[in-house]
Amino acid sequence: MNGAFYRVDKFAVPEEAREEFLINVLQTHEVLQAQEGFIRHTVLEQVSGPGEFNFVTIAEWESAEIVERVKAAVQAAHRARNFDPQALFTRLGIRADIANYKPVAA
Helix, strand or coil: CCCCEEEEEEEECCHHHHHHHHHHHHHHHHHHHCCCCEEEEEEEECCCCCCCCCEEEEEEECCCHHHHHHHHHHHHHHHHCCCCHHHHHHHHCCEEEEEEECCCCC
């Protein structure tokens, strides 16, 4: 699949977990930025509304083919710093909805 491709992750983060969550998100985004095919990323925090997810991260890539390579790079970086995202989520009570997206042709 050619063309822009997005990884959109939504998180329900308890207030007491906010700081530790953001530290780890930003460290992971440093790894993303260093990858070939990276375009941009955004971290959004909900300020109003009834939505259950109070954080959203969006990473934009040049194509879908890049995503598997990037996933391997992120996993290697996590192993190098002895970081287990699932263990963090469990310990802090964070729920996640993680998926890849492509633009809808108009």
